[in-house]
Amino acid sequence: MSTYWPWWAGAVGLALVTINYTLTTDRSFGVSSAWDRVLHWRRERRLEQMEEEFTDDQALAEALAAATAEHFGTGAGAPTAPQVPHQMPYGESQPPPPGVEQAADETPSVTSTGPAPLVTQAALLVSIFLGGLIAAFTSGRFQLRYDMGPGFRDLVTADPVTMVVLLFLGGVLVGFGTRLAGGCSSGHGLSGCGRLRPVSIVATAVFFGTAVGVSFLLWKVI
Amino acid sequence: MRTRGAVLLANIITGLALGYTVANIGFGDYAELNRMFTFQDLRMFFSFAGAVGIIVCVFAVLRVRRTPGRIHAGVIPGAVLFGTGWAISGGCPAIPIIQVAGGYLPALVTVVGVAVGIRLCRWANARYFHLDRGSCGL
Numbered sequence: 036m037s038t039y040w041p042w043w044a045g046a047v048g049l050a051l052v053t054i055n056y057t058l059t060t061d062r063s064f065g066v067s068s069a070w071d072r073v074l075h076w077r078r079e080r081r082l083e084q085m086e087e088e089f090t091d092d093q094a095l096a097e098a099l100a101a102a103t104a105e106h107f108g109t110g111a112g113a114p115t116a117p118q119v120p121h122q123m124p125y126g127e128s129q130p131p132p133p134g135v136e137q138a139a140d141e142t143p144s145v146t147s148t149g150p151a152p153l154v155t156q157a158a159l160l161v162s163i164f165l166g167g168l169i170a171a172f173t174s175g176r177f178q179l180r181y182d183m184g185p186g187f188r189d190l191v192t193a194d195p196v197t198m199v200v201l202l203f204l205g206g207v208l209v210g211f212g213t214r215l216a217g218g219c220s221s222g223h224g225l226s227g228c229g230r231l232r233p234v235s236i237v238a239t240a241v242f243f244g245t246a247v248g249v250s251f252l253l254w255k256v257i
Numbered sequence: 258m259r260t261r262g263a264v265l266l267a268n269i270i271t272g273l274a275l276g277y278t279v280a281n282i283g284f285g286d287y288a289e290l291n292r293m294f295t296f297q298d299l300r301m302f303f304s305f306a307g308a309v310g311i312i313v314c315v316f317a318v319l320r321v322r323r324t325p326g327r328i329h330a331g332v333i334p335g336a337v338l339f340g341t342g343w344a345i346s347g348g349c350p351a352i353p354i355i356q357v358a359g360g361y362l363p364a365l366v367t368v369v370g371v372a373v374g375i376r377l378c379r380w381a382n383a384r385y386f387h388l389d390r391g392s393c394g395l
Binding site: 206 | 269289299303306324331334371
């Protein structure tokens with residue numbers, strides 16, 4: 036008998052994680068995105084600082100506008116404070132075009148937000164490790180080993196050097212592919228499909244289908 | 258609950274819960290993963306599909322905002338590369354971390370590979386592809 040959870044417990048667990056994150060942060064949750072931002076932390080930190088400065092500028096402009104209105108009144112001839120154009124410091128995000136998803140946007144508790152702060156994304160990755168560690172110890176499955184288990188040995192390779200090369204290449208494909216596709220199994224698979232985003236449904240179908248094909252090749256052919 | 262501290266707390270809770278859940282489902286076990294992808298054992302597949310079903314229903318009831326997203330030129334090639342890498346290494350971006358936590362030391366190599374791939378993608382996109390790829394973390 037498997038020591039792993041039954042399917043329904045896993046489904047409830049994954050759903051609760053995704054729903055809780057979405058409702059508490061008003062953001063979609065994605066591990067590859069967190070990886071991407073943490074790995075480019077210098078650039079991301081600069082962008083965060085720019086955004087903070089922009090917020091300050093906006094607050095300054097609003098204060099000036101209020102003071103101007105108080106001093107000169109709000110008539111047609113009164114001078115106005117300069118308008119600070121809204122910037123999108125995160126080049127990967129775009130606002131929805133006018134009219135898109137108007138009905139869904141009527142939800143009053145939801146606001147449009149930028150990426151989660153960099154430090155919170157780093158905390159997410161560290162917490163995933165700690166969560167995995169707790170699971171490994173509490174289930175009694177923790178075992179330090181220098182291979183990837185009998186499944187990898189039987190299906191892929193038993194040679195340690197080939198194993199290291201394949202794990203590295205597989206990792207590169209995962210990293211490159213998830214960022215090229217704009218998401219991974221959590222971002223596209225759980226959050227995106229949960230929101231019925233067409234791009235996420237297409238991406239999930241393609242990466243799952245490809246993994247099925249390659250796994251059959253490893254199992255039956257190679 | 259939108260302050261920096263609240264978002265940090267939410268990320269910590271989410272990370273702990275995700276690591277614990279994914280490890281207990283068995284996604285870090287290469288043999289289990291291959292059995293799922295070859296349909297020998299549908300337990301993990303039902304976990305994933307069941308989670309998506311629950312999320313769709315809850316989001317519909319709560320009228321959660323749908324973020325825009327278009328199918329750009331990188332989606333299908335990226336997903337093909339990701340699927341290939343996942344089947345070979347057994348890791349999506351979270352799983353190698355969980356494998357290391359479970360004692361699989363070679364998964365550190367996968368973690369390094371994922372980091373190299375992510376940096377490579379941003380570099381290649383800025384230099385050659387020029388795609389607005391969107392982001393799942395928004």
